[in-house]
Amino acid sequence: MDRESDTTKRGLLPIGKMAKANSVSIGTLRLYDQLGLLSPAYIDEQSGYRYYDIRQSARLDIIRYMRELDMTLADISTLLEKEDLTLIEDMLIRKNEQIYSQMRELKAMQDAVNRTIHSIERYRISPASGTISLEFIDRRFILSMPCRDNFYEHGIVSYEQNIHILRSKLLEKGIPQLLSYNLGTSVKNEDFTAGRFIADQIFIFGDKHLRDYGENVSILESGMYACIYLDNFDDEIPFAHKLMEYCRKQNFQMEGDYICEEMTEFNFFDNRQRNMFLRLQVQVSFPKNNP
Amino acid sequence: MDRESDTTKRGLLPIGKMAKANSVSIGTLRLYDQLGLLSPAYIDEQSGYRYYDIRQSARLDIIRYMRELDMTLADISTLLEKEDLTLIEDMLIRKNEQIYSQMRELKAMQDAVNRTIHSIERYRISPASGTISLEFIDRRFILSMPCRDNFYEHGIVSYEQNIHILRSKLLEKGIPQLLSYNLGTSVKNEDFTAGRFIADQIFIFGDKHLRDYGENVSILESGMYACIYLDNFDDEIPFAHKLMEYCRKQNFQMEGDYICEEMTEFNFFDNRQRNMFLRLQVQVSFPKNNP
DNA sequence: CTTGACTCTCCAGCAGCTGCAGACTCTATA
DNA sequence: TATAGAGTCTGCAGCTGCTGGAGAGTCAAG
Numbered sequence: 106m107d108r109e110s111d112t113t114k115r116g117l118l119p120i121g122k123m124a125k126a127n128s129v130s131i132g133t134l135r136l137y138d139q140l141g142l143l144s145p146a147y148i149d150e151q152s153g154y155r156y157y158d159i160r161q162s163a164r165l166d167i168i169r170y171m172r173e174l175d176m177t178l179a180d181i182s183t184l185l186e187k188e189d190l191t192l193i194e195d196m197l198i199r200k201n202e203q204i205y206s207q208m209r210e211l212k213a214m215q216d217a218v219n220r221t222i223h224s225i226e227r228y229r230i231s232p233a234s235g236t237i238s239l240e241f242i243d244r245r246f247i248l249s250m251p252c253r254d255n256f257y258e259h260g261i262v263s264y265e266q267n268i269h270i271l272r273s274k275l276l277e278k279g280i281p282q283l284l285s286y287n288l289g290t291s292v293k294n295e296d297f298t299a300g301r302f303i304a305d306q307i308f309i310f311g312d313k314h315l316r317d318y319g320e321n322v323s324i325l326e327s328g329m330y331a332c333i334y335l336d337n338f339d340d341e342i343p344f345a346h347k348l349m350e351y352c353r354k355q356n357f358q359m360e361g362d363y364i365c366e367e368m369t370e371f372n373f374f375d376n377r378q379r380n381m382f383l384r385l386q387v388q389v390s391f392p393k394n395n396p
Numbered sequence: 397m398d399r400e401s402d403t404t405k406r407g408l409l410p411i412g413k414m415a416k417a418n419s420v421s422i423g424t425l426r427l428y429d430q431l432g433l434l435s436p437a438y439i440d441e442q443s444g445y446r447y448y449d450i451r452q453s454a455r456l457d458i459i460r461y462m463r464e465l466d467m468t469l470a471d472i473s474t475l476l477e478k479e480d481l482t483l484i485e486d487m488l489i490r491k492n493e494q495i496y497s498q499m500r501e502l503k504a505m506q507d508a509v510n511r512t513i514h515s516i517e518r519y520r521i522s523p524a525s526g527t528i529s530l531e532f533i534d535r536r537f538i539l540s541m542p543c544r545d546n547f548y549e550h551g552i553v554s555y556e557q558n559i560h561i562l563r564s565k566l567l568e569k570g571i572p573q574l575l576s577y578n579l580g581t582s583v584k585n586e587d588f589t590a591g592r593f594i595a596d597q598i599f600i601f602g603d604k605h606l607r608d609y610g611e612n613v614s615i616l617e618s619g620m621y622a623c624i625y626l627d628n629f630d631d632e633i634p635f636a637h638k639l640m641e642y643c644r645k646q647n648f649q650m651e652g653d654y655i656c657e658e659m660t661e662f663n664f665f666d667n668r669q670r671n672m673f674l675r676l677q678v679q680v681s682f683p684k685n686n687p
Numbered sequence: 688c689t690t691g692a693c694t695c696t697c698c699a700g701c702a703g704c705t706g707c708a709g710a711c712t713c714t715a716t717a
Numbered sequence: 718t719a720t721a722g723a724g725t726c727t728g729c730a731g732c733t734g735c736t737g738g739a740g741a742g743t744c745a746a747g
Contacts (some may be wrong), residue, residue: 116553159556161602197513204506215495225485265450284461
């Protein structure tokens with residue numbers, strides 16, 4: 106009995122050859138058989154050996170193609186069972202849309218990565234804590250939310266809660282990458298100048314693309330800012346007082362709201378505390394000497 | 397003993413609160429603890445309850461951020477252990493490149509999907525088997541390879557082998573989506589006109605973008621082609637003879653090589669055979685009547 | 688002191704494979 | 718025709734990053 110010539114004469118391939126011919130693993134072929142996705146053309150009852158018809162490569166092509174489109178084997182299975190070209194076309198059209206949104210996501214990811222890289226660079230050149238400067242800052246876009254409660258009074262827990270709420274709102278808008286955006290908080294000008302630390306707004310800084318995210322986006326116009334740098338959240342208030350003092354001594358007029366900008370925040374290493382590099386700032390103008 | 401006030405006084409959160417505050421599942425937090433990625437600030441020895449410091453949210457942010465960049469927990473873990481900002485920056489730069497190539501892949505996928513959709517449309521309006529026509533066909537780009545052996549003589553197995561070799565070559569060049577390209581084969585003009593079916597080249601059809609893939613790309617110039625449609629690979633030779641006959645009767649001069657174009661190939665349904673819609677074709681010219 | 692909400696550990700499951708162990712089976716050569 | 722060496726079989730475990738469940742213990746409020 107020439108069972109072996111039987112199969113070879115008919116041009117059937119054992120599983121290994123079939124696998125090689127299609128650049129697929131043997132395990133994969135066995136799995137597909139098990140799931141009924143691609144049954145061998147012939148199975149030897151004695152040995153249980155699987156033999157494939159080379160023409161089954163075509164079916165395998167499709168399965169691999171659909172897999173490359175990230176479909177599940179279950180979906181592929183039902184689609185192939187239905188035997189309806191229209192369904193397949195529908196699937197492809199849906200796939201197309203899905204790929205679009207994946208590309209958008211990828212783009213967003215890339216932006217996020219670039220922002221983080223940029224933050225690290227900026228961290229590298231950050232001035233020493235306590236440095237005071239007068240800087241021109243270009244216009245910025247912020248996406249803001251009123252603070253729920255005054256974290257200056259209620260402490261870090263309250264601050265984190267505010268962050269959490271902001272994050273949820275951003276998530277709804279499809280901005281999940283909080284880490285890669287710079288956070289900021291503000292105190293109203295009248296409160297600040299009176300020495301009252303009452304948190305007003307909490308927000309993220311972004312570029313012009315932020316405008317795509319609707320109504321809560323506003324603009325901080327460009328201008329001269331008095332700034333002080335520090336690296337610890339706990340020191341904010343004393344440093345803010347230093348800033349105020351500086352403005353008064355220099356006879357600067359504090360114009361806008363007080364802003365605490367979290368320029369970087371890397372907690373790669375210390376898992377207890379937010380490691381920050383902050384820039385406290387307030388826009389100033391320079392009153393002419395009595396004319 | 398006021399153990400419970402102990403934890404709350406220190407501002408520690410039980411796992412559920414921590415999970416909610418960060419929009420993460422409890423299970424995830426437990427997993428991170430287990431892997432040493434984020435250990436609770438305090439664990440009650442009696443009860444085993446985990447208590448987190450709200451400030452640990454920062455560390456969690458990073459982990460989630462890196463996860464969104466599709467890093468494995470193991471990679472994140474080693475990166476965080478190293479405590480080296482430069483390594484993190486390197487990682488981000490690599491990530492950036494990776495995202496680029498993912499975008500390219502996605503684009504290729506989309507092209508593939510569109511080509512397949514287009515094929516289905518074309519299949520819908522395909523003429524009946526046996527239809528003969530004279531058509532103007534615009535210039536086409538092909539990426540070709542000489543046939544290893546003559547599948548007209550050695551049959552389907554040899555044909556599939558040729559496909560396999562072509563596929564491997566395409567794969568090297570980064571064109572994995574064979575299914576979505578149209579396949580074609582050619583017979584040299586002198587062989588064809590003499591009635592000898594000797595496979596010459598095997599190739600895929602593409603558009604101008606194919607040129608990006610190097611030296612094996614050539615152009616089929618636009619022109620008038622005599623064509624015959626059919627839907628079964630096995631009928632190729634008799635149909636090709638019909639085509640030849642037609643050209644002779646019409647007194648057309650067969651100019652270029654004979655081409656068998658696999659316009660569509662859907663094996664969604666029959667797992668034994670390639671279901672095809674073929675267009676056999678040869679470029680023709682029209683000799684003037686004796687002047 | 689009870690009730691109901693939390694939390695603990697441990698285990699199973701997901702998808703699409705890969706890789707093992709231990710037992711057969713094929714094929715080519717001696 | 719014996720045998721070596723390659724190929725194949727089944728069945729199970731493992732991978733990743735979670736999710737969900739069972740059964741037991743714990744916490745906070747009334």
